Amino acid sequence: MKISLFIFVLLSLCSLNAVGKKLYKFQDEQGIFHFTDNPAEAARNKDQQKLEVRQLKVAPKQLVWLLQSGEERHPQYYIRNDYAGPVEVEINFSERDNVKATPELPGRFVVEPGKSDTLFQINALNEQESWRLALKYRYIIGSPLSHYSSKASYLPPIAPNAAFQISQAFGGSFSHNDEQNKYAVDIMMPVGTPVYASRSGIVLEAEDDFYNGGTNKVYTSEANNIRILHDDGSMAIYAHLELEKAQVHPGMAVAAGQLIGYSGNTGFSTGPHLHFAVQINQGMELVSVPFTFIDQQGQAVEPKVHVWLKGIAPSRMGNAVE
Known part of the structure; x- marks a missing residue:
C-alpha cells in the first residue's frame, strides 16, 4: 500500500505566543x-x-499541535494543547484521495490543556488502492460560548485612587471597529504605569518581548499583552504593555487587584496607553463583549470616552466581580 501524508498548519489570528x-x-x-x-x-x-x-525580532511560538499516533495504515490524530486553558480546534481535509475519517471531517473539538484523546481515525475506502491526504487545522483560544451573558463588573485595571482618562471607548472610530475590539477601551497612561488584574482568573498568555510601536500597520500584531481566563469562560486582554515587564506567567492564578504588568506603547498605537477588552470565543472567532467597571461608589458603570477612570481597592468591590 502506498501512503502519502501531508499536514498543513493554519493558525488563527491571536493564537500564537511570541518568544524574544x-x-x-x-x-x-x-x-x-x-x-x-x-x-x-x-x-x-x-x-x-x-x-x-x-x-x-520576536519569533512566533506554536502552542497547539495536531499529532499522529496509531498504525501507519490506520493513523489516528489527537491535539496537544500547551495553553493553560481550553482551545477550540477546527480540522478538515485540504486534500483527500481514497480516504475517509471516522468521525467525519470537518470537525470542531474543544481541547483542555495537555493531550486530547484520539479525535478521529483515517482509513482507506479501498484497501487495495493507494491513498493520500492532507489535513489542515486552525484553532482559537477559549471554549466556545454561543450565548454568553455576564453579570460581572470589573475593577479598573489601575492602582487605587489613581485616575486616567479614557481616550477611546466602545465603538471607537480609530481602532475599535472590528469584532475583537468593538467593546474595548483605551486608557491613557504613561509608560511604566502599574497595571492590575480587573478580575481573578488564570493567565493564558503573557507576551512581553515586543519592543516596537507606532501607527504603522506592521505593528498590529506586536503589542505586548496579558490574557486572563475567567471562571465563566470569558477572557480579559491587557495590551500595549511595556517590554519585559510582565509580572505573571501562563498558568498562574491571579486575584482581582493583583499587579500583572506595566503599561507601554508597543504594537499599533498612537501613544502610551492601556488597551483593555473582554473577549469570548464565538463561532471560532474572538469577539469582544460589553462590560462595566466598578466606580468608587461601588456602582457598575459603562466606560465612556473622555471620562476619568478612577482606581478602587479590591476590598471595596463587594460581590461585583465574580
Missing part, C-alpha cells in the same frame, strides 16, 4: 568583540568594555 531574545556584544581585555544570545554568558562578562544589548 537579545543579542549581547562585549569587548574583552584584548579588544576582541564577542557576540552571544546567552544571557548567562553576557552576565559573566558584564564588566567587560562596551557591553551592548540589542533586542532581536
Whole structure:
C-alpha cells in the first residue's frame, strides 16, 4: 500500500505566543568583540568594555499541535494543547484521495490543556488502492460560548485612587471597529504605569518581548499583552504593555487587584496607553463583549470616552466581580 501524508498548519489570528531574545556584544581585555544570545554568558562578562544589548525580532511560538499516533495504515490524530486553558480546534481535509475519517471531517473539538484523546481515525475506502491526504487545522483560544451573558463588573485595571482618562471607548472610530475590539477601551497612561488584574482568573498568555510601536500597520500584531481566563469562560486582554515587564506567567492564578504588568506603547498605537477588552470565543472567532467597571461608589458603570477612570481597592468591590 502506498501512503502519502501531508499536514498543513493554519493558525488563527491571536493564537500564537511570541518568544524574544537579545543579542549581547562585549569587548574583552584584548579588544576582541564577542557576540552571544546567552544571557548567562553576557552576565559573566558584564564588566567587560562596551557591553551592548540589542533586542532581536520576536519569533512566533506554536502552542497547539495536531499529532499522529496509531498504525501507519490506520493513523489516528489527537491535539496537544500547551495553553493553560481550553482551545477550540477546527480540522478538515485540504486534500483527500481514497480516504475517509471516522468521525467525519470537518470537525470542531474543544481541547483542555495537555493531550486530547484520539479525535478521529483515517482509513482507506479501498484497501487495495493507494491513498493520500492532507489535513489542515486552525484553532482559537477559549471554549466556545454561543450565548454568553455576564453579570460581572470589573475593577479598573489601575492602582487605587489613581485616575486616567479614557481616550477611546466602545465603538471607537480609530481602532475599535472590528469584532475583537468593538467593546474595548483605551486608557491613557504613561509608560511604566502599574497595571492590575480587573478580575481573578488564570493567565493564558503573557507576551512581553515586543519592543516596537507606532501607527504603522506592521505593528498590529506586536503589542505586548496579558490574557486572563475567567471562571465563566470569558477572557480579559491587557495590551500595549511595556517590554519585559510582565509580572505573571501562563498558568498562574491571579486575584482581582493583583499587579500583572506595566503599561507601554508597543504594537499599533498612537501613544502610551492601556488597551483593555473582554473577549469570548464565538463561532471560532474572538469577539469582544460589553462590560462595566466598578466606580468608587461601588456602582457598575459603562466606560465612556473622555471620562476619568478612577482606581478602587479590591476590598471595596463587594460581590461585583465574580
